[in-house]
Amino acid sequence: MARLDLQKRLAILSDAAKYDASCASSGSSKRDSRDGKGLGSNEGTGICHAYAPDGRCISLLKILMTNFCIYDCAYCINRVSSNVARARFSVEEVVRLTVEFYRRNYIEGLFLSSGIIRSPDETMGQMVEIARRLREVENFRGYIHLKTIPDADPALIEAAGRLADRLSINVELPTDASVKAYAPEKDPRTIRKAMADVRLKKEAARERSHTGRRAPRFAPAGQSTQMIVGADGATDTAILGNATRLYASYGLKRVYYSAFSPIPDATAKLPLVRPPLEREHRLYQADWLLRFYGFDLDEIAGTAPGGNLDLDIDPKLAWALRNRHLFPLDVNRAARELLLRVPGFGVKTVTRILTTRRHRTLRYDDLTRMGAGMKKARAFVTLGGWTPGALTDSADLRARFAPPPEQLALF
Amino acid sequence: MPTVALPSIGTDAAWRAAARAHLGAGTPPEALHWQMDGGGDLFAEPAAPLPEAAPVTVPRAFAALAGTVVWHRDPERFARLYALLWRLRTQRGALQDRADPAVARLWKMDKEVHRDLHKMRAFLRFREIGAPDLPRRRFAAWFEPGHHIVEPIAPWFANRFGDMDMVILTPDLTLSIEDRRVALSPGQAKPPLPDDAHEALWTTYFRNIFNPARLKVKAMQAEMPKKYWKNMPEASAIPDLIAGAEARVRQMQAAAPTLPPARAAKITERWMTETQEPPPADSLEALRRQAEGCTRCALHGPATQVVMGEGPRDADLMIVGEQPGDQEDLMGRPFVGPAGQLFDRLAEEAGLDRAGAFVTNAVKHFKFQPRGKRRIHQRPGADEVQACRWWLDAERALVRPKLILAMGATAAASLTGTGAGLLKRRGTWEAGPDGTPVFLTLHPSYLLRVPDASARARATDDVRADLAAVQARVQALRAA
Numbered sequence: 027m028a029r030l031d032l033q034k035r036l037a038i039l040s041d042a043a044k045y046d047a048s049c050a051s052s053g054s055s056k057r058d059s060r061d062g063k064g065l066g067s068n069e070g071t072g073i074c075h076a077y078a079p080d081g082r083c084i085s086l087l088k089i090l091m092t093n094f095c096i097y098d099c100a101y102c103i104n105r106v107s108s109n110v111a112r113a114r115f116s117v118e119e120v121v122r123l124t125v126e127f128y129r130r131n132y133i134e135g136l137f138l139s140s141g142i143i144r145s146p147d148e149t150m151g152q153m154v155e156i157a158r159r160l161r162e163v164e165n166f167r168g169y170i171h172l173k174t175i176p177d178a179d180p181a182l183i184e185a186a187g188r189l190a191d192r193l194s195i196n197v198e199l200p201t202d203a204s205v206k207a208y209a210p211e212k213d214p215r216t217i218r219k220a221m222a223d224v225r226l227k228k229e230a231a232r233e234r235s236h237t238g239r240r241a242p243r244f245a246p247a248g249q250s251t252q253m254i255v256g257a258d259g260a261t262d263t264a265i266l267g268n269a270t271r272l273y274a275s276y277g278l279k280r281v282y283y284s285a286f287s288p289i290p291d292a293t294a295k296l297p298l299v300r301p302p303l304e305r306e307h308r309l310y311q312a313d314w315l316l317r318f319y320g321f322d323l324d325e326i327a328g329t330a331p332g333g334n335l336d337l338d339i340d341p342k343l344a345w346a347l348r349n350r351h352l353f354p355l356d357v358n359r360a361a362r363e364l365l366l367r368v369p370g371f372g373v374k375t376v377t378r379i380l381t382t383r384r385h386r387t388l389r390y391d392d393l394t395r396m397g398a399g400m401k402k403a404r405a406f407v408t409l410g411g412w413t414p415g416a417l418t419d420s421a422d423l424r425a426r427f428a429p430p431p432e433q434l435a436l437f
Numbered sequence: 438m439p440t441v442a443l444p445s446i447g448t449d450a451a452w453r454a455a456a457r458a459h460l461g462a463g464t465p466p467e468a469l470h471w472q473m474d475g476g477g478d479l480f481a482e483p484a485a486p487l488p489e490a491a492p493v494t495v496p497r498a499f500a501a502l503a504g505t506v507v508w509h510r511d512p513e514r515f516a517r518l519y520a521l522l523w524r525l526r527t528q529r530g531a532l533q534d535r536a537d538p539a540v541a542r543l544w545k546m547d548k549e550v551h552r553d554l555h556k557m558r559a560f561l562r563f564r565e566i567g568a569p570d571l572p573r574r575r576f577a578a579w580f581e582p583g584h585h586i587v588e589p590i591a592p593w594f595a596n597r598f599g600d601m602d603m604v605i606l607t608p609d610l611t612l613s614i615e616d617r618r619v620a621l622s623p624g625q626a627k628p629p630l631p632d633d634a635h636e637a638l639w640t641t642y643f644r645n646i647f648n649p650a651r652l653k654v655k656a657m658q659a660e661m662p663k664k665y666w667k668n669m670p671e672a673s674a675i676p677d678l679i680a681g682a683e684a685r686v687r688q689m690q691a692a693a694p695t696l697p698p699a700r701a702a703k704i705t706e707r708w709m710t711e712t713q714e715p716p717p718a719d720s721l722e723a724l725r726r727q728a729e730g731c732t733r734c735a736l737h738g739p740a741t742q743v744v745m746g747e748g749p750r751d752a753d754l755m756i757v758g759e760q761p762g763d764q765e766d767l768m769g770r771p772f773v774g775p776a777g778q779l780f781d782r783l784a785e786e787a788g789l790d791r792a793g794a795f796v797t798n799a800v801k802h803f804k805f806q807p808r809g810k811r812r813i814h815q816r817p818g819a820d821e822v823q824a825c826r827w828w829l830d831a832e833r834a835l836v837r838p839k840l841i842l843a844m845g846a847t848a849a850a851s852l853t854g855t856g857a858g859l860l861k862r863r864g865t866w867e868a869g870p871d872g873t874p875v876f877l878t879l880h881p882s883y884l885l886r887v888p889d890a891s892a893r894a895r896a897t898d899d900v901r902a903d904l905a906a907v908q909a910r911v912q913a914l915r916a917a
Binding site for chain 2: 032033036037038040041043044045058059060061062063064065066067073074075076077078079080081082083084087088089096097098106107108109123126127129130131132165202211215218219221222223225226270271273274275277285287288289290291292293294303317323378381382384385386388391392393395396
């Protein structure tokens with residue numbers, strides 16, 4: 027096979043990588059190159075260097091080392107049985123691309139993934155070599171995210187964690203049964219064991235030895251995972267239930283929900299129907315409610331009678347509409363936990379309310395200046411200059427927020 | 438009206454010095470006019486130089502706010518800051534009122550400057566202007582910031598690109614960093630910059646990372662407004678990508694599934710033969726592999742892995758706990774978490790030969806309730822204990838211990854049929870299902886949970902004594 031030029035291979039191997047939702051470059055340790063001996067810095071907050079017309083942030087150079095793969099996962103464009111064009115990068119090429127893109131301020135760093143070639147160990151070994159060259163030869167201090175291959179030798183995972191800021195292993199699908207059905211070579215237990223291993227290594231790196239020496243740092247930006255939504259029949263409650271367990275079990279920084287998207291040369295095994303992108307959005311909203319707003323899974327499930335979240339209104343509003351007996355809340359008196367449950371109030375707004383409330387009584391106009399979304403909130407709060415009256419309990423409250431019903435086409 | 442003219446380089450420090458001096462002199466905000474150098478007010482009357490003022494203490498948040506807002510483009514910024522500073526003398530808490538119109542306005546300006554800084558870090562694009570083999574490579578960029586942010590952003594560029602030299606040209610100011618030395622000079626018109634071959638590669642990347650099946654143009658423009666596009670090489674691809682997206686998706690959906698390439702079947706077949714597990718080393722290993730696929734109860738779903746017992750195959754003593762905990766579930770080994778470590782310590786103090794015993798659990802999967810970032814242990818139910826007895830029985834059949842130590846109510850229930858009244862039954866021998874003597878004691882995790890210190894010490898002594906009693910019986914058995 028003739029070797030394609032770099033431009034063509036970059037096209038193939040970035041096209042192959044786009045189905046991974048994660049592109050975060052945040053949450054790692056602070057560092058810079060003010061010593062003049064290296065390249066790159068990290069301030070803990072990520073930077074999105076560009077946005078594609080799909081609205082997604084481009085923060086990292088997200089590529090596959092190769093899209094040759096011996097696995098046959100139905101949802102994946104790179105499965106062995108697909109006729110997609112194949113290519114591979116050499117270690118040197120990935121290093122060069124990363125450094126040259128970084129110098130021109132295109133990216134925060136590298137997100138490297140790969141198809142499985144020959145064996146998991148060989149593939150993981152080459153990925154680790156790329157990270158090692160970046161760190162040790164190029165003195166690269168930008169962000170590195172390595173996709174971890176669950177079946178690889180633990181020593182390679184250990185090396186990967188020393189070099190990278192973040193490791194990730196995809197659970198791929200929400201239930202074990204669908205992983206077995208659609209990714210026959212993958213084992214959900216191996217995936218969980220690999221995530222457990224990363225958590226243990228990260229915890230071990232935090233401890234000091236008896237001489238007080240700190241172990242070398244391990245994946246300071248933690249680990250994340252991704253679940254494809256809409257490829258199998260799993261409900262939103264099942265998906266969120268799994269996410270809750272993953273957060274609790276493996277200390278994940280993020281669970282990414284990726285709406286199954288039509289791929290070129292798709293297999294007949296999967297329907298090419300596109301799940302509404304809104305579903306992905308609602309899942310992220312529910313995920314945030316679970317992690318930052320003190321909601322528990324049963325409360326979210328209570329707003330999703332068929333197991334799926336309401337697509338027309340956000341889950342917090344859906345919860346509030348079903349729990350109107352708790353509202354309206356007096357903004358000048360209510361506790362933080364309850365304020366967090368008001369639709370239209372974010373964590374920042376609530377913090378601002380609490381600090382300002384110490385000095386004086388709040389009025390309606392104050393909330394607007396503090397960044398509260400009063401269009402939603404006004405039905406659920408009472409404060410100086412405002413009382414919702416019958417609005418809170420009005421029968422058409424939901425209709426005020428949901429998009430108007432669409433007339434179905436006759437033909 | 439006295440006018441303070443501030444320079445366009447070093448604005449921050451000059452504003453602070455002037456504000457401090459006027460505050461010290463008691464100049465009220467309405468009696469002061471602020472402007473930038475060359476602000477062009479012909480009738481301005483320069484403020485008389487004031488004596489060096491004593492340091493003024495301001496809330497930390499004000500210093501941070503002023504340090505950002507001075508770079509805002511709004512000509513009123515200095516006056517607004519000074520007015521707030523004036524208020525802070527008598528109203529120390531003013532800054533904390535996020536709804537106060539004057540304060541809210543300044544925070545809004547703060548946010549706008551931060552956003553501008555962030556966007557400059559994100560969207561500025563360098564082109565190489567020196568030879569790539571120079572010891573310090575040279576790059577240049579043209580950028581049009583919304584506010585006066587070139588000066589405050591300089592350290593970020595210096596610290597990020599420590600091993601290269603750069604010139605950042607803007608209409609306001611020119612920033613050059615050579616050998617990590619930062620220099621600012623007046624701005625200029627956009628100069629021609631040499632082409633950079635990497636822009637084509639970068640645009641290729643941008644085109645291909647885009648997923649046409651999820652077009653969200655508004656979301657893109659909210660974060661990357663059009664005003665930045667003209668200085669970003671990849672932005673030229675955007676109209677084309679948007680226009681072609683729908684056709685590309687339709688094409689994907691219309692395409693009939695293709696036949697797999699010829700090599701696919703061969704690769705899959707080779708994978709199947711190469712990844713076959715070697716035969717199990719012994720019968721315990723074989724048992725573990727069977728248990729990995731166990732679905733006798735619902736606990737296998739949420740847990741990481743099955744945790745089987747470990748120890749010598751010919752152990753005289755088998756020690757049975759309740760179930761794996763958080764750490765055991767992660768490591769796949771029994772008795773390694775906090776309760777296991779406490780057990781190890783007590784065993785050592787009691788002289789119990791821990792390494793010579795086979796340690797296992799009544800239930801082989803971790804039962805828990807997720808709570809935020811932690812897993813809360815839950816006691817297994819009678820049905821789960823019953824379902825898992827099958828595996829404990831299989832382990833007993835392979836190891837054939839002469840004595841069994843059951844720790845906690847769950848182990849007692851599994852081995853003797855009931856876990857009730859353990860506090861009364863502990864320290865005694867009972868008969869197991871096949872007549873093997875079973876010694877009952879408390880579970881070490883119980884000791885970790887007793888709230889009262891003296892009660893805990895008593896219970897710990899009890900368990901230690903129990904372990905010593907078991908060891909005595911093991912030794913008697915070996916001597917016999």
